[in-house]
Amino acid sequence: MRRIVALSGGVGGARFLRGLVRATDPKGITVVGNVGDDVDVLGLHVSPDLDSILYALAGVSDDERGWGRADESWTAFGEAGRLGGESWFQLGDRDIGLHLVRTQALGRGEPLSTVTARLVSAFGLDVALLPATDDELRTWIDTPAGSFPFQEWFVARRHRDDVDRVRFEGEETARPAPGVLEAIAAAELVVICPSNPFISIWPILAVAEIREALERRNTPAVAVSPLVGGRAVKGPADRMLDRLAGGTEPVRVATCYPGLVDALVFDESDAEGAGAVERLGIRPVVARTLMRDEAASRALAETVLASV
Ligand code: GDP
Numbered sequence: 001m002r003r004i005v006a007l008s009g010g011v012g013g014a015r016f017l018r019g020l021v022r023a024t025d026p027k028g029i030t031v032v033g034n035v036g037d038d039v040d041v042l043g044l045h046v047s048p049d050l051d052s053i054l055y056a057l058a059g060v061s062d063d064e065r066g067w068g069r070a071d072e073s074w075t076a077f078g079e080a081g082r083l084g085g086e087s088w089f090q091l092g093d094r095d096i097g098l099h100l101v102r103t104q105a106l107g108r109g110e111p112l113s114t115v116t117a118r119l120v121s122a123f124g125l126d127v128a129l130l131p132a133t134d135d136e137l138r139t140w141i142d143t144p145a146g147s148f149p150f151q152e153w154f155v156a157r158r159h160r161d162d163v164d165r166v167r168f169e170g171e172e173t174a175r176p177a178p179g180v181l182e183a184i185a186a187a188e189l190v191v192i193c194p195s196n197p198f199i200s201i202w203p204i205l206a207v208a209e210i211r212e213a214l215e216r217r218n219t220p221a222v223a224v225s226p227l228v229g230g231r232a233v234k235g236p237a238d239r240m241l242d243r244l245a246g247g248t249e250p251v252r253v254a255t256c257y258p259g260l261v262d263a264l265v266f267d268e269s270d271a272e273g274a275g276a277v278e279r280l281g282i283r284p285v286v287a288r289t290l291m292r293d294e295a296a297s298r299a300l301a302e303t304v305l306a307s308v
């Protein structure tokens with residue numbers, strides 16, 4: 001069994017993890033998930049990225065919509081909206097079932113990591129899924145139009161504003177969730193999933209002890225680029241890289257993870273960027289990175305496993 005730690009955001013990370021659990025023994029995998037996106041909706045604690053991972057690995061995600069659960073219905077959400085409740089952040093009925101369980105657990109003082117572990121076993125998964133932190137760590141987006149809590153910018157404003165800066169409220173005091181540092185210390189491979197560097201991976205690295213443990217690692221680390229042909233498959237990663245990292249070539253993704261990666265896997269359509277990655281002292285690995293289906297995810301995971 002190969003012991004692997006994977007840092008992941010939501011959908012892009014989850015797509016990759018679906019391949020990783022088929023390419024290697026899932027019992028060896030610890031996923032460290034982003035919680036900077038967590039949000040309170042209608043009194044429910046929603047952890048969108050942890051849930052995208054849970055749903056994808058359990059095979060119950062809606063891949064067409066790109067988020068949430070398959071076979072979803074919207075009765076509770078529709079009724080809440082009709083009664084004047086919050087309606088900017090959609091929650092399906094099945095999804096709400098999970099949020100009720102989580103919210104009740106948190107309300108009686110259970111840490112997020114504990115309730116997440118219960119959800120993992122309720123879905124019958126073999127991986128460990130740990131939130132980066134049990135503490136409150138929230139992503140804020142500074143834009144020319146003002147500063148917004150992450151979901152207000154992403155969902156309510158449809159990430160239309162350019163991003164000047166990403167901040168993480170609570171980062172000074174956030175501690176790694178139990179098991180994160182142990183998993184990093186025991187890992188034979190660290191993988192940074194093809195997630196948005198700024199809003200999915202940076203909030204994990206904002207937990208100082210996690211970043212330090214990864215800087216000190218004595219095991220190889222590989223990142224997978226979320227860009228294909230210099231464009232995000234979905235979402236604002238390309239715009240953000242352009243504005244915050246100076247471009248969308250593979251090397252710009254690498255510069256988001258200084259001292260944290262030994263190899264970068266990126267798409268064959270971006271192959272001309274290999275030299276610049278190499279000049280950073282990072283091994284460039286060119287592959288097909290578009291995960292159209294499970295077979296493509298698995299092939300990409302196998303490339304990552306063979307890359308170092
Ligand atoms: P979120 O939290 O749901 O936004 O998900 P992530 O941050 O984990 O993933 C978003 C990123 O996944 C986007 O930047 C996409 O470009 C990337 N992504 C989605 N599908 C694919 C794919 O098939 N291949 C690659 N390389 N990246 C992908």
Ligand code: CA
Pocket residue numbers: 009010011034037048049199200
């Ligand atoms: Ca997310």
